[in-house]
Every structure is written in structure tokens, then in C-alpha cells.
Amino acid sequence: MQANIGKKIYDLCETLWPITRSITGDGVRETLSVIKKILPNLVVHEVATGIQCFDWTIPMEWNIKDAYVIDPDGNKIINFKQNNLHIVSYSTPVNTVMSLSELQQHLHSLPSQPDAIPYVTSYYEERWGFCLADSQRKTLKDGRYQVFIDSELKDGSLTYGEILIPGKSLKEIFISTYVCHPSMANNELSGPTVTTYLTKWIQSLEDNYYSYRVIFIPETIGSICYISQNLGHMKEYIFAGYNVSCVGDNNAYSYLPSRQEETLSDQVALHVLKHTHPDFVRYSYLDRGSDERQYCSPGVDLPIASVMRTKYAQYKEYHTSLDNLDYISPEGLFGAYEVLTKCIECIENNKIYRASVLCEPQMGKRNLRPTLGASTNMGSDIKLMSDILAYADGHHDLLYLANKLDMPMWHLLDTVQILIKENLLTEC
């Protein structure tokens, strides 16, 4: 099961890998159509260029067919078709010949990481450029270079996907991930792929109490666009949620709080990580950098926290061609998937209970405890029953009880069911 799901998520990363995504364009549509094969209920939305979203405007749609640089010797030395990071995202079309010194002004590389192609974008200022490894850049010799970019910026739309999984309650748990990064793995094929299988798992739940809303959006402009069109509904119904990003490598588990810091999403994430990966890294909201910047912004104030593997900007491969399929792994992806399912299980099960009888019940007559009293300590199952009944006061939720007992919430669930069946515990 574990290996199986991790493998499936990884396979999906491989499938999505070659697609050239940006914040708009056919790359996003193609990505969503792949995901829709796994999640048929996925609804794809298009928001037209020019629509105002708070302080922002939906930009022109960008698509690209080809791009390359040919050196003075006639060699195609930079080729978009080999790696889509070679092109600055949103580059305008160009087809010309220029000197090396002119070309240099359009080149981007990282001297500190000579073998990495950097990931560069220019969504809101028209320009063009190529990215390449600094080691390659150093080999360029004087002469005339042919530069070709077959791209298009046009009125079009921003594309995103959305699924609503209804529950008994209209209250929603919100999951957000993004689909705007070209060929990079941890940041960010891991987010949409883990979210796809997380959503599939939620759909498989027989009896989910809460509703779930999952969106696959371009980062920043996508979340701002979504919030601007749905703020009233979101503030009314969303009571917990997670931003899913950087969930693919096998190096660390991380937690980044919501701005409010102590929402249910935060408490549950901390509870799950403490009991499953106690050595997780705890960040501050000051370290934020993904769409929680929008969800938690003043006036929006949604309770969205982040559970990650190695956080964006905390690993040297981040935002370069080295963040590739070797950087992530089935195990890494599955680990994040597992933590997120545990978080959802905790929220689903976080009910408030009240002991049904005053004082301790007589466990012996129910065969829940030996009738022979002696000095030996009671068994851990009897102790757990006793502790749950002792704290189930109709005011504190199961998460409080689990924290009080210093046990993972999921270790309490079977016993809670036994007590309910015995009419000793009542859900409030």
C-alpha cells in the first residue's frame, strides 16, 4: 500500500515532468487534463485576461513553442526543447542575431552553482531571456549569435482546477496547491501530485463529515484570483486547511504556521508531526513564501498552515534544474501524503465527547475490567478507557484529550468507539 501509493505519485510526477507550465497557458491546461484522468470530478476554470483581482490584474496568456540560441559556429547551444528552464518564463518573441555582449544582457546563470540552470520569470514586465549553467556561459566566445524565441503573449485566460467533495457538513477543509512551475520536482511537481492522490483518498472515505475543497492554481496570482472571486464563501465555510508545496524529498519534515498561529490547522499539524516525525523543523510565519501569504493576509484571515518536506528556499537545488526527479522519491512523496491524511483524519475525528454517566462507570459488570482487584497495575487499554472518560467533559475536544494523554489522537479512536458502543460516552 505505502510503496504502491508513493510509486503512483512519483509516476504522476514523471508524466507531468516534461510539460512547460507557467502561470497561464496550455501547460497548465495539459497538466490539469492529466490530473483529471485521476480525479474525473475536477472542474477546470478559465479567468479572462484583464480581470481585476484586488490589487492585481489577470495577465496576458503566454505560450511558447520553441526557443534556442545558435553560436557563431552554428551549434544550437541553448535549447528550450532540452530543458524548459532555459527560457525566462513569459519571454516575448524574438528572432535576431546579436553580439555576445548584447546577448549577455539577456542571460541568467548562477556563479555560485555553476552546473545549475536557474528558474527565472518575468510575468509582469515584458522582456526576454535565457537561463543556462554558469559553467556553460563561461565557454561562450565572441561572435554573432542567433537568438530565436517562438512565444506568444495574447489575451486569453488564467486556468485553474477545483474539486468540491461534499460531506455531511457544509463546513469545508481547504487544500491548495500550484501548477505553475515548469520542470522542477520538489518545488513543484510534488504539490499537485501529492494533492491529487490525497484528494483521491478523501473521495474514497465512506463517511466524511466535512466537505473538502481542493484547488490546483498558479501561485500568487492564482490564489489572489481565487480569493477575490470567492472570499465571502471561503470566510463562511473554510475552518481548516493546508497549502501543499515542497512535499517530495526525503530529507526533512517541516511546519509553517498560519499567521494566526494557533488555529485548528496548526494544532493538528503540530500534533501529527510531533507523534510521527518529532524531529520536524518548525518555521515561523516570518519564513512564509507560498500561497499562505494570501490566505492568511489581513482581512482574508483563513486558517491555512503548511506541512512540508524540505521547505522552499531551504535547499540548494531550489528553483534550479537540480530540483529534478532525482531530488524527490516515492518514499518522500508518500511520507508527506501520509502526514496529510493523518491531519485530515485528526480533523475529521476531532469531536467533543461527554461521559454518559456521572462518576466512573462500573467497568467490571461490562467485562471491561477484571472483577478481581489486586495491586497489579491495570492494563493500558483499561487505563486508556479510564482516562478518556475522566477528561470527556463535554467541553474539550479529542485533540485536547490526546494532547493531555500525550498520545496520538489515532490511538484513542478505537477505545472511543468501544465506549460509545457501551453507552459510556456521548458525542456532543
Next chain:
Amino acid sequence: MQANIGKKIYDLCETLWPITRSITGDGVRETLSVIKKILPNLVVHEVATGIQCFDWTIPMEWNIKDAYVIDPDGNKIINFKQNNLHIVSYSTPVNTVMSLSELQQHLHSLPSQPDAIPYVTSYYEERWGFCLADSQRKTLKDGRYQVFIDSELKDGSLTYGEILIPGKSLKEIFISTYVCHPSMANNELSGPTVTTYLTKWIQSLEDNYYSYRVIFIPETIGSICYISQNLGHMKEYIFAGYNVSCVGDNNAYSYLPSRQEETLSDQVALHVLKHTHPDFVRYSYLDRGSDERQYCSPGVDLPIASVMRTKYAQYKEYHTSLDNLDYISPEGLFGAYEVLTKCIECIENNKIYRASVLCEPQMGKRNLRPTLGASTNMGSDIKLMSDILAYADGHHDLLYLANKLDMPMWHLLDTVQILIKENLLTEC
């Protein structure tokens, strides 16, 4: 004084030692009649077999006259009259002869403590059995054994004692202890004997503000029975209280909180122990095991904490014949008595005061401070006056002031009286 009271409590333990107590029966009545000689106001209640108490029913009354086992050689090898722990409490009558292997199924011993007779009960399931040292059990040889238990289970009643000591206020401080253990010392002749002399001391107070309710009950069924018949009154009037158990040995001081953890009872117990025995052991409510399980249960919610010497289940002699009169001492009993009287003094004196004049009063004109000002530090008595007046704001109680000043509350009382007499302090 100290030696005297400790000795008296110990003497009472010796008097009560031989009585065969259980949760019902003449042993409880005899115990209460001894206590009633010291506390003539003790009212003895009888609650009939079959009466429903929440999830429980008052069981049949059990009495026993004799019990023994005679070995194949005609030796009386187990004799209830030598040690009443030899019989499983609530054993049904039996008079028969059986093989060793049959008998073994009715024997209880502790391989890990080969010289201790364990304490075993079977209140709510009819059975019979004998307890013995494991070292003795190992010497039993094959053959026919005569088994005799002259006991009786009949409709009768559960017996408990109660005293109400009226104060100026109807609000009650509640003290509970139990009288259901046969011949064992720390757990539990120490509880009822310390409580007896604590009650006698409360009765001797000339001017107690609060009322006191003290009950001597069988554990668990007794407290559940008492609560079921008095819950309304208890929730209305009881605002603090202690469960008194395991208060006889000289090894440790312990504190176990109420479920609510920060009630006045808890704060006072911590304050007293911190200032008298700072090395006390602090337990969690998860470690509970006495009648606080009932008093603090959800819906009952009484503010009952425990101050103990070595806590039940925390010493190897617990619930065996080794918890005998050698395990406790006059000094051990007196130490617990002294802490409990200090707790009551603190609650009695925990009033709210307000400085009677605005700004500091002129202490010099009242001869409360030298009229000659110099650089030397003021005396500690003047500093104490000044500090009490500085914090007496009509909102915080004396316990808060004492904690603020990091002094035991009883070190403030004389100075408070001086300030009241000088019209500088007013009780709110």
C-alpha cells in the same frame, strides 16, 4: 505538641489495626464507633443493599467470622485470625476438602515479593480465595486440604460516617477519607486517623469562617454513593477540599491535582508544600487512583486535590501485608496532619484586602517606621507592611500576595492584623 499529636494518631492506627474492614459490614461500623469516641458528632449513615448510585448498585453486605486452610498433615497453614489479608475480601462461604491442584486455583501470592501476603478483593463477582506469601505457597505438598470460610453475604447496608462543622459561611471545605481497607497502614489506616485528628483540630478553631464537611467512606462505591445522594448540595456549597489517603509514612510528600488542576485547593496545596517541603513529588491527574476519580469526574467537577506522603502504588509494600504499622510512624502521620492544617489555615485566611488610604500612608506618625531617614535599608517588618499595602488592591487575594512576595501566607498574617488595626487595610 508535635510529638503528642503524631503519637495520638499512631495510637489510633494501632487501635483500628486488627479490625477486618471491607466496603460493607461490621468492620466499618466498628471502625466508625472507635472514631466516634474522638469525634462524638460523627453521624453514621446506612445505605441499603440494592440502592442505585449512578452506574452502580450498593452490594450485599459482607461479614466474616473465620477462615482457614488445614493441610494434609492437619496443620492450620492459612489462618484468617492471624492476618485478615489471608482472605480475599467478599469471599463466599465454603467448607470442603479438595486436592492441592484444586486449591491452587483459589490461592493468590506475589512471586516478585515472596514474603508479602497480597491484598485481593472481589466485591462484584462472587468467588472465594485465600492470599498467602509466595514463599509459603511453594512449600505446599500434594494431598487433601480442608478449606473453611465462615462468611456471609446478605442484604444489609453500606455504612459511612459524616461530620458537618458549621462556620459563618455556608460554603464548605470538603474532606474525604476511606475506611474499607483491612489491616494495612499507609493505605489505609493513615487516612481516617489523620482525618480524625484534623477534624478534631478544625472543631477546636474558635472562629472558622467556612463550614467543613468530613466523610469516612468505603473507597469508590462510598464516594459514588455519597455523590449520588448529595450532588446538588455539593456543587452548590463545596468550593475546596482534599482527599486524604496515604498520609502515614516518612519518605515523601506528594501532590496530585484535581482534574481542573488550578482550583483554590490546588493552589493552596502547592503553596503550602512549596514553602514547607519544596522537594515534594508532583503528580499528574493521569496518576489518579483514589476518590478524586469520582469527585473530579465530568459533571461532578468538584475542586478536590490530594496531599499525600508516599502515594499509593508508588511503594513496594503497597496493598500487601508489608504495609504494616512499621511502615508508618508518628512523625510521618504528623507531617501530613501539619500540611493539611496549613492548607486549611491558608484557605481560611485567603481574604481580599484593600489599602484603606490612597498613596502610601505616613508610617512614621504611627510609629511603624523610624522618623529618621537614612540610607540604611528598612527592616524586613517595615518592608513587609509596605509590600502588603502596595499590592492590596481589592482585586487579588492574600494567596496572590503571598506568591508575589514569595513568602508563605502564614508569614503575612500578623502584619495584616497590625495594618487592619491601624486602619490601613480593609477586608473586602
Next chain:
Amino acid sequence: MQANIGKKIYDLCETLWPITRSITGDGVRETLSVIKKILPNLVVHEVATGIQCFDWTIPMEWNIKDAYVIDPDGNKIINFKQNNLHIVSYSTPVNTVMSLSELQQHLHSLPSQPDAIPYVTSYYEERWGFCLADSQRKTLKDGRYQVFIDSELKDGSLTYGEILIPGKSLKEIFISTYVCHPSMANNELSGPTVTTYLTKWIQSLEDNYYSYRVIFIPETIGSICYISQNLGHMKEYIFAGYNVSCVGDNNAYSYLPSRQEETLSDQVALHVLKHTHPDFVRYSYLDRGSDERQYCSPGVDLPIASVMRTKYAQYKEYHTSLDNLDYISPEGLFGAYEVLTKCIECIENNKIYRASVLCEPQMGKRNLRPTLGASTNMGSDIKLMSDILAYADGHHDLLYLANKLDMPMWHLLDTVQILIKENLLTEC
């Protein structure tokens, strides 16, 4: 600037040094007239002897012209004109001859500090006395001593100075210092001199939002008198303030809280000291000893904290002739002045802001952020803008934001102004 102001404050100390101050009398008037040259708006109040102030009465006014002791050989061995600490403050007049043993009962010295003349007062009990170095006292030989004190106790008044600097708001920041100490430097020429230049600086503010009330009073009786005559106004308008005492030496920075401990005055003082002098000494209100005793007393309840250099009673020169102009320095005085101006700046700027747009604003289009996105970390100025906007929720004040960002508030102010100018931030 720095050296300049420190020097001016020190010069004022030198000017005020020779004046014989006490809690009443011409020394206070002369001191206030010197200060009035720098603060022409200073209003001088006189409160008549006999007026009742809560538990106190304005005492008779005391003035002194001369005092000395002549030894059996005709030498003037103690001479008030050489050091005004030689006379016990409020000494009654005397002109007589007496034996050494009679004289000894009127002499005060410090065996533990043999070269220091102690500072002794007797405001509320009529007596006379001389103070001298213990080393000198030991040289006195038997014989007849001429004792002369030309002082006067008469119906008069208590004198104090007051300035109100109006702001846009009627709410007041309150500064109190005292002018009752004769020739001593840290305690207490530093207080009134630093306060004089602090007041001058406040007057120079072009746009102060709050009003400021500054008083120069005798300690204890002065603050009690002032409170008794102004309590209603003070409780209505004063929302922050500091008692200024012991602000002249160069050894330490100290903080002593208000009784309420967490008022804005306390939070700001802690914020400023933490970011300017993180090794400051933190006292408890139990260590109080200046006029905060009155301002923070129960029923007065004003939010007055203290920022000091070396605290009264914490240095060996305290209340002796060794607390002289060598003990303080221009640097020491200026350091305290600077901390106090920073405290006032923080209170003036401690507004509540709200981000003007929902979600993050588009900084690129405002040229507040590069339009080229890459992996490199954003600059600290962009990060600061982003963080201010992320936390500006209309509920938390700028002090909260500064503490959240772990930066001194004054590092935020320029960026706040840029954001307001860009219509990204609104003052609530």
C-alpha cells in the same frame, strides 16, 4: 549633538549642585528658577503648610542659613557651608555648648564607609543633628563643643514646578522627577536635569500627537500632594509615563516596572532597553523606592515605570557625599536621555495600521520589488515591507509588529511611511 546635550545636562548639574534643597524651602524655589531659564513655561506652584494630602499633611517650611560645630580648640570642624550634607535636613535651630558625649547623640556617620558623609533627614519629627565622615568622628576628643544651627521651621509652603505641553490628543504622557535632594548627583541632580532637557526636546517636536505633563516635585510628599490635588484628571488622561531618577552614572541601565507590570510604559521601556542596552538590569516592583510607590499605589493605579542608570540603593555612594559630580558624567546623563527620548518616540509612533488591499499588493508595478523573479532572497527592505503588510491587521499596534519582527520599532518607521504614501497601509 550627543556630546553636546550630555555636556549641557552635566553643566546644569554643576549649576544646581551648591543649592541646599529639601522637601520645602528656598532651595527648591532657587532650583526651579534655574530650570525655568531653560523651560520658560514652567509654572511654579505653592501648597501651604497644613494642607491635608490623603494620609499626610504639608509640613512646615524649612530654611537654613548656617550651621557648624566648633571643637574645644576653637576649630570649626563641621561646617554646613562646606557641604550641606553636614546638617540633618529639617534640623531645628540650636545655639549652645555641650560635652562630646552629649554631642555624639546628635552625630551621624557610617562606620562601614568611613570617608562618606551620610545623607540624613527628619522631616516629620523635630530634632537636630550633624552628619560627618566616620573617620573624622573618631578624632573628636573630650571637651566642650559649640553647636550652632541657624535654621527656621515656619508656616510656609511646599513648592513644585509643572509644565503641560499640549498635543493633538488630550491624552497625556506623564514625567515626574524630584528636586528635594541637597548636593548629591546621581540621586538626585540627574533626575531634574535630564528631565529638563527631555522636556526641551519634547517641546521641540513639531507634531507631537500626545500631550505631556512634566512635574518637578519633592519626593513622596510632593507626589502624594500632587496626586491628592489632581487624581481625577490624572486617571482620566494619563495613559503612560515614567519616573525619572538615578539617570546620571555610566555603569548600568535599569528597569523597574509599574505595579501592573505590563502597561504600555512597561512594554515600551522593555522594548527600547532590549534593543539598545540588552544587558540592562531588570528589577521587580518589590524593589521599588521612588515615586512610583505613589503613582502605582492601589486606587491610584497609574501606568508609571522607571528607566534608570544605576538604581538607588544599588551603589555604595548612594545617599552619601560620595554621590558627587564625579560619580556622574555627560555620557551617563546622555545615555538615559537617549533611552527616554526613544521611549517617547515609540509611544508617539505606536499606532495601529491596516493593510489597505486584500491579499499581497503587486509591488512590482509600484517599483517596490524587482519584476524579475528568481531564487535569490529578496532584499531586507522588501522583506520588511512584506512583513509589515502581513501583520498589519488593524488589531495589533506597531509595538506588537516590531516585537513580532524582533526589530526596534524605529527601524520600521520609514517603511511604514513609504507604505502609507503608496496607499498600501492605513492608520486605524
